[in-house]
Amino acid sequence: MPASPAATKRRSSYPLHVHIAYLFVALITCYALVNTFYQYRSTRQMLLTATESLFGQIGSQTVRTVEGIYSPALTVVDLMAQQHLMYALGLDERLESLAYLAEALQSQPSLSAVYIGYQNGDFFLVRKLTGAPLFGAAQPLPPGTAFLVQSLSEGDGEFLYYRRDLSLIEKRFAPGYHFDPRTRPWYQSAIGKPAHQISDPYLFFTTREVGTTLSRRTANGRSVVGADITLAVLDDVLGKEKMTPNAVLSVVDGKGNVIAASGGQTLMRSAGDHEIRQARLPELKQPVLERLFAPSFERGTASTLDVGGQDWLGYTAPIPLRSGNALFLAVAAPQSELLVDAQRLRMRSLLIATAILAVAALAAYVISRLASRPLKALTEEAQQIRAMRFGKSAPISSFITEIDELAEAMALMKSTIRNFLDIGEAMAAERRFEPLLARILEETTKIAQAKGGVIYLADEAGGLVPAQARLDDVALADPRALPVLNSCSDGIHPAVIAMAGATTLESLLIPALNEWYGAFGSFDKPLTTISIPLKNRQDELVGVVFLLQDEKVLRYGVGHELITLVEALSGTAAVTIETQRLILEQKKLLESFIQLVAGAIDAKSPYTGGHCQRVPELTKMLARAACEAKAGPYAGFALSDDEWEELHIAAWLHDCGKVTTPEYVVDKATKLETICDRIHEVRMRFEVLKRDAEIEMLKAIVAGGDRNALAAQLREELAVLDDEFYFVAECNLGGEFMAPERVERLKAVAARTWQRTLDDRLGISHDELLRKGDAPHVLPATEALLADKPEHRFPRSARDTLPEGHGFKMTVPELLYNRGELHNLAIGRGTLSDEDRYKINEHIVQTIVMLEKLPFPRHLKRVPEIAGGHHEKMDGNGYPKRLTRDEMSDTARMMAIADIFEALTAVDRPYKKGKTLSQSIAIMSKMRDDAHIDPELFALFLQSGVYLAYAKRFLRPEQIDDVDIARALGATA
Template sequence: MLSQPASSPTPDLSRRLAKLTSILDVAKAMSAERDLDLLLPLILFEATKVVEADRCSLFILDRERNELWSKVAQGSKSEIRLPVGSGISGQVAQTGAVINIPDAYSDPRFNRSFDVSSGYQTKTILCVPMRDANGEVTGVIQALNKLDGGSFNAEDEELLLALGAQAAGAIENALLHEEINRLFEGFVSASVVAIEARDPTTAGHSGRVADLTVTLAQALEHLTTGPYAHTRFSPVELQELRYASLLHDFGKVGVREPVLVKAEKLYPHELEALRARFHLARKDLQLQSYRRRLEAVKVRGDKHLAEIEGEEEERLGTELKQLNEVLDFILTCNRPTVLAQGGFERLHELGRLQYSDADGQAQPLLLPREIQSLSITRGTLSPEERREIESHVEHTYRFLTQIPWTRTLRRVPEIAYAHHEKLDGTGYPRAEKAIPVQSRMMSISDIYDALTASDRPYKKAVPHTLALDILKREADSGQLDKELFTVFVEAEIPRRALHDKK
């Protein structure tokens, strides 16, 4: 590609050799830089040096919109967009031909408005296309004002083209890298939203836990004393922590919906079945009463009928009232238990009550599993249901360990796995005391958000201050990390992570 320059004989082979060698070095540095915000300044710096210009700018071709765009024209900060075909850069992008202008102000293609607005005085311009490996133009590099006061020469054209060719590949790689990362990030976020939508009361929880945890991790860098004085998280470590936080509840997809959103101790269909049984018992009491009336007539004769009916109506009334009273008690027991309550002993007595079913068989009015559910002393979940909810951590871990994480993200599964462990070993699923610092931060964020987020079927939202009190109790009792909790409070993580964003 690089042959003898068109217009001048090569004056100094050594110098060209040195310049080409430096372009090779730059090419290597460029190919290693995948962050576009760092790559573009690097290219401009090297371009300015290699052609000995005062400043350079670079435009990337957006084929979809037929525009050139630039984040970093040297001397400018905001993104600039130019239509292809217009101006010097636009023409180079359109034709692919180099434009070398020895005196800008005498060239009709030059647009003085940029100079007018910036106060810069353009004298000489060299604008070359960047081409990808297929020879397609992917952008332009423009150098302004040759430093020695002369014009850009054929060697400058050759060198800037060579640099541009290397830059094109590096930019394409960086853009692609950015695209795939955005794609992965977008897919993860959208999946989490989709899964959280199954339980509307926890929607947005994972995103908030990610924001809280990452903000907390960043706040550690101000610590100069204590156990975290030297704990610092690099950008890739923060990314790892972000994914672990975002995905910590992914395993809830493996928990049945009715359990996830259970609002009372009996499921609605269980309560319906219980009510139906009470209806049957009610009808049965009436039937028993009429049977007894008929039996009494056999014994005492029909002249006592009115008397018999009077006795039986009274007895039936009492029995039905008792039955209603039992049902009322059960409905009270059915509500979520917030504070430790007594009174469940009576349920076991009620377990002895019977009625005759449709076939006349004696049946318990209250089933053993109903008694068990109604006796739940905390919230609405039975031990099995609590285990099912808690199993989401195992599901999350199993899900995450299936994924071929890149080397920099490889701890995502173990960080997420430990988010319900407690420092005193009372957590789950492993009752593990050695908990990664990332998970310890996540625990604080997770509990804080679960407490303060909008009402859930089984509990009311708790105000910020009360949430901190509850967290403090857990920290004081040795379950949560005290130092991290202090940073959480003192650095006002919730305000910075959640409220300042809105």
């Protein structure tokens, strides 16, 4: 069926507020674009004009610099032409002018050297040394040389080296020094002319600097004075005038030789045969400079160039020299860098325009919406109901009565449905059982406009037990004070009787409520109980909601639709209550199982008795202190209910891997102890040796030996054996450090031998027989008193290796166990070998593996990380993953402190006394300084008083002594 014209018109039309917003946005956008374009063009032109002016200023500055180089130098040459140096005949007379020449060089930074060439071929030069190397020098300069004098007189060459104060450092003769100044261009050009002669710039051989030579004939006409001036100052001028990072400036002579450049690159190039020359323009590898010196480029004005796809602004200008020739200054800069301010201004203008546009668009939209709201209000209300959106709506006012009535009816309908959804969402969102019951009762009494209410839950015996109660928006502190409703003898529950209209329930509830709510006043008005059963999916009674309502209010003030709504909610409430009870029961089962495992671990060994129960308490005490901190690094620390549950489970299961650790390793009180203490076997060997000694003595007496001497010898040998056994027994205790000399004595004792006459392969297990191997055994056998035998070495099987995929970084010993007698008795400290210690430490590996196999819900996913991190250290040297402080969670670091403190202070360890508070805190302070525990958490542990609160609960009175908190805090205070 074709659409009607009216429908077509509606589909192509737009709301009024959209048209208004479009108009405002379009006008502001056009204005912003035009304004930004105009500002950019104007700013661009201003910057380009300013750049052209800057180029001209650079040219003028360069000309002034060149003039400033030449003018003083020409004055020096003029004065030298009149100086008595022209009459000096020998070196001594010429040195009389040294002070004058040195002062001239010092006063003019650009002067490199001054010299004079005589008609007879003599030559005298004074050079200023600046620290730069001199090329072509046969020998290195003496230290401290400031001036170099080169002299050629009557064919004898000499080099004189002077300090800055013109004191002579060294004089060197140069017999092979051949130089005729009369053949040099500067001499020949000036000898026949009275005016100054200025050479074109060239590269000085001695200093490798670009410069020029000034020369003039002396007043007597028989010699020529000269001066070398450097143009190196032009490099500094160009470098200072560099206006952008990639701008290029260069001074070039008429032949294309580069005199100066802004880039700081060297201007020397090899000319072959160890000769050098000036760099030419193409060798600078700057295409833009080559374009500037092209014949087609107009000089004296700034022009735009396209070089390599980039726009440049270039400028060239001549620099006149007194020699008549000219140098040329070239300046170029990328337009993108010159116009960066213009582009920045354009971007800023666009941003401002965009911000104004956004604000204006929002304002236009809001104003237009306000203008069209009365026309859209009812339509939107209907659309919300159609879309099942029942949020609270703003009041709709109109002069038309029918619209007001319709708006009121729609609002009431939305409110009713919204209440239904709200209580459903509240019941679904609440995860704690008691608050859930309180929320259900609160929402139900609100919907029904009841004065109060009670929730009874069905127990296993079929009775109803009060769970929540409230009156006049006040919750009863202890609902258990209300009467319990038991089943009737005829099988009819009181809930059913109340629903049938009998007064049995009212006679039970109302007096009780009057008693416990007496502080709020008694019920002076008749009350009626509305009983709503809560049934689950199997139609079984889960509980009952009793609503207490004023009879008159119920009769006249509350509509039947509200009671119907409450009854409709009862099914959802029943299912939610049943679900939460099941979850709560499962949590209780899990909690009991966790505590069962922890208790079994504690009961497994007297060495860890109560540890798994005390560590959770201490960990949670420290976590609560962190949550309550008002200042410091944990001022904003908080744990959600899920995180508290996660920490609780992790703390109780932090040592669950100990179920895999053999008791005889955990409980190893002596070095030779396994399932039994093998010191008894060693003692029997000593007893055998003592019996053997006695038998040998008796045999010797029978053979006619001296009874007294043999008896004395026997006593001495028995005393030695007793002493050696006492030493071995002492070593077995592990209480004294096994110094090298003790280990050597142990080896000496082990070297004793005894005679075995019985086969040691009989009556042993198959595994031990395999460990013995195929070594031949002949009886009787002579054996060492103490030995490390093959059967003592337990190989590590594939299932005993470190599990992969968990990030463990522990060093695994080669053997699973090494029960060698010497190996164990020689343990340096304590009673545990490396294999034993690894086996004990491996419990944390098993803890992580076991916990990661459990399918924890999402909010408990960090349980393995928290439980498995309490043996890590802040510096990354802990185990099993060598995590650093930043890689551990706060709660894992809390548990590490709790685990250590509990172990130090525990009084139920049979192998040690529980340490006092001060001793424990001192040890932990050292661990903090060694980056073993978190310093901030340790400071919180002390400052919050958690250590003392724990001590009062779990430590003996004699362990609780004074602790110097300020000293213990140290750097963390």
